[in-house]
Amino acid sequence: MDIDDILKAFDQETSRPQRSQSKLYRQDYESLKKAWINERTSPELLHYEVDLMERVLKRIRQQMEFIELNSIELQSSEEKDIKLLLVIIESELDRVNFVVRSYLRTRLDKIDKFTIYIHNEEQELKKLSPEETEYMNRHLEILVELYNKQFLSKLPESLHTLDDTSGGISMIESPELSKSVFIRVLKDIEIPIVIGGEEIDMKQDEIYVLSYRLVKDLIQAEEVALI
């Protein structure tokens, strides 16, 4: 049983105390924002947040239902506060939707860019959601068909491949892991990071710019955060 199962079990409980529900919702929103920020700032595609997204999308649907239900009643209702409440709920819904949309679009952008690379790597494929896998496959299919019809069929057969890696130059675009990223250190790091023979001891709250490759594992371990 991992943390997600525990959270799920929590969610389904009907007699939960209000405060822990509130805390859970808050944590999920924070995690969603973190996933969004990480996806936007890291050079490679990250793992899709399956359970988190499921929970958030469910809450979005519930909130939309609430709005629909209450905007009809609004005309007859005498209560003034319901109008204000709806304004607040709609604003918050917009905010959450914005993060979700930007998160998904950033992922699609990377999937488009690294299609063939992801397609060929077992490890990379695992990072996609079922919907993203379907999107990628169809996109690739259409792209290959277009290239073939437009010009590949007129070239010699040996030039038809889209994933040629011979001759020292690869046609497959892969993420540039050495790209510089900005990070904030969340807690003191025990093992110093070595850059060009120099050892750096990272302390909490310090901010660095360095190669993504160096801190990839620390980001996953949530010891540093991309910013």
Next chain:
Amino acid sequence: MSLPKKYKNTFLPSEVEFQAEDQPILIIPRYALKDRQLIGTSIPVLKPMKRAEVPLWLGFILKQQDRCNIVTPSWLSINFLKKAYQEEVTYTTRFFRMPWNWLEISKMILDKASDDMTEPPHQIRALIQDLREVRLIKARRGLKELNESYMQLDNLSLMEINELRPMVVGVMDQLRKLQVGTNEDEEVSDEEGPLSYDI
């Protein structure tokens, strides 16, 4: 296509502001409002004249409807900002520690709730501007130290970092490529552990 170029690897200033809008702020409600769970946060019970903490975006909605007053954060005061400026001028090699979203939050409060401030808003605005400029000059001077391996930028805030980002990342990545070019023989291998990568 799914993501316009200006959004790639960085954030728009409006998106940095968006992140700041989730920061908590103290308000003094003028009317009561029932508590309610939202998707990512909750509305606390609001009672007239009883201080409550809400996210900034919520505080501004209530403010707009004239249902609350915003309590100016303690750092957004003439005293604190003057002290920060002094520190900034005295110590030339490090930044004074300001809140992570100080630029965004001060701008939003000055724009939307300046009538709730106890000190003259125009003075606060001028001090913020001075502080911003002295920090910017320092940051630019620091860019001379840019190299291909790493740079430390402690105590810079999110907006300040985001402004430097395209330039810093661009220069560092170029320098790294040049470095790799001069060290062709010392092959850079992907197999090396993430902590021992050196070029």
